[in-house]
Amino acid sequence: VRSTGVVAAMDSPDQVGTFVLALANGCLNAGVPPRKMTPPMSKANQPAKLQPFSYADKVVFIGAVAGVIPPVGSTGVEMVANEMEGELAMAGIKEGAKWTPVDFRNPCISIDFGTTLDGRITSDVARDDPNPFAKTIGNFCGLAGAIPDAIIKGTGLVDPKTGTALDVFGDRSVISDFNLKGQSDTVRSYVKRCHEFIDIRIVPPERRRFGRVPVYADIAKESGVALVGCDAGENGSALDQLHDIGAEIYKNHSMSLLNEVIDRVCAEMALRLIDVTREEGMVLPNSSIGFTGRAAISGRKPEYILEGITERNLFENPNDHLVFVDDGLARGAALMGRCMNSLGKMKNPIGGVRGGPCIMARRIKAGK
Template sequence: RITSDVPPDAENPFAKTVGNFCGLAGAIPDAIVRGTGLVHQRTGTALDIFGEHSITGGLFSRSNRRIVDELVDRCNEHIDIRIVPPERDRFGRVPVNARVAYESGVAMIGCDCGENSSDLPKLVEIGAEIHKNHSLPTLNEVVDRVCTRMALRLIDVAVEQGLVLKNSSIGFTGRAAISGRKPEYILEGITERNLFDNPNDHVVFVDDGLARGAALMGRCMNSLGKPKNPIGGVRGGPCIMSRRIKIGK
């Protein structure tokens, strides 16, 4: 999700949800690798082949790089990333109420493949072609690059909606963003977009965003950290506990 900015001295220290993401993520690379025949046709995943790390085959030549770029472009032709239209009740297989989100001022950014995953078989075909004509490292590179472009396209839509500020932080979780060389490529893309003066201070990759966030909240609630430099709260601001207590009374 995307939350609004909160001035450090705001009486109400809580941000509002101004954006949300929905749709497909790991299903995209899974569809590509299912075309190889190396994983189960219905339940196989990219992790079944690559694990958490990339399969490398040395440096790619210029011709191989061109092949990878062409394959990535073909995959992305089927991947639909945009603000979910109000009339849609599903986007990427996920039930949504886009009209209510729109009326509530929440930008719902969706990722689909065709319409409600209708083009996933096209990705399976591309995966089969890669496995037949190219190497496993090429397949790995295509998967990493496709997922990277998905992540950056999601960010681009958020930027177009004015939802990414200079003091924003961007967090990535899930295998579609943190496995292989995806973090490296995603960080490169964010750096190229000049969204932040120092991207390393604004981008984080975590294995489980929900669990990590809950752990940080638990630490903040247990007063771990310092009042002037707490774990949690508003970026650059002091502990917000006193304001939370005041609002709760």
């Protein structure tokens, strides 16, 4: 599962196939039988303990995970190297949202703020559409947690190569508003300075990398898929400037202020991504927005993101459209296993549209 993110550091998206092949060979060498690496061909091929819960005899697994079809470029290649990571994060956020009152189904915007940015935007589906699956109409790519990490590395408190903001601040913010009394202007000016180096926009078609992640932006454009990227300079060229800002804050101010700056910078990144998505007409009145990954769910970032979404008047009741989920990637991998084995729950569906019924009946009908 974690390997889906590693591919973000490769030279081009088509290298991912070679990487997957190497993983498969490694599994074979470790004694994992091939049947455990592919979806079962029929219900009879599934483990006996799963069969009572499986609908594999009624529906066909066509590659849709959590009710969404992955994007296919006009040349059949992935448009962004960590496409699979975005798919799993989306599925994981959908699964995590089941523990909340939010009906997080299509259309949705799922954003994973790990070290690298990934995620996807899915389309709405008419309730009477014979094809019940949503399409992937947008992908996120680029840098995410690497940006606050660059700021914290400027302090010298963490390893210069592998250090992260979490190493210093942990999952939860310990600062109170009292600690920062009278310093909001200082925080604001530092956040503004950081964001001068952060580039968030639709990835231009000529780019082969954005935020260090290999992309085929031209194919995405031809295929009608919006690639929303986040970068620092060009391919991380401005990370050193962010490093210097971190050093300056650490030298002249308190750790509380540094923590606040990082939370505000990350929240503003998330909101700028939503702004670009909105400009592309992809935030609908019935959209749901979900975040996972340390650079979006730790500290006070969720609070600030909710504030920003409320200010933008995207929804009548933002609390009903916004979720924050821990470890979306691992949750998504588990959900993908369920999808591959057709282990759906008709009374508590993950596929389908927000407020709509389970799509099982339409899937059975379409498969006949």
